[in-house]
Amino acid sequence: MDLYTCDLCGYYYDPEYGDEENNIHAGTAFEKLSSDWKCPECGASKGEFYKLDYEELDDTYEEDYDTFDALHEEYME
Numbered sequence: 394m395d396l397y398t399c400d401l402c403g404y405y406y407d408p409e410y411g412d413e414e415n416n417i418h419a420g421t422a423f424e425k426l427s428s429d430w431k432c433p434e435c436g437a438s439k440g441e442f443y444k445l446d447y448e449e450l451d452d453t454y455e456e457d458y459d460t461f462d463a464l465h466e467e468y469m470e
Contacts, residue, residue, distance in 0.1 A: 395445070
């Protein structure tokens with residue numbers, strides 16, 4: 394699964410979660426986001442994001458992703 398990161402603030406867009414704050418449903422691929430979608434953290438354009446493939450990254454990133462996952466869950470409560 395692909396993960397996209399905002400180059401300006403480090404926000405992760407994960408299609409598994411979507412962006413509920415902006416009515417983007419879980420399962421929505423980054424490519425399917427409208428061209429005017431903005432980073433929910435800093436307002437950066439979609440073009441400021443770069444693609445990561447977290448399955449190919451090392452254990453350090455996986456630990457960071459687990460932290461992101463826990464923070465996301467806490468934020469959504």
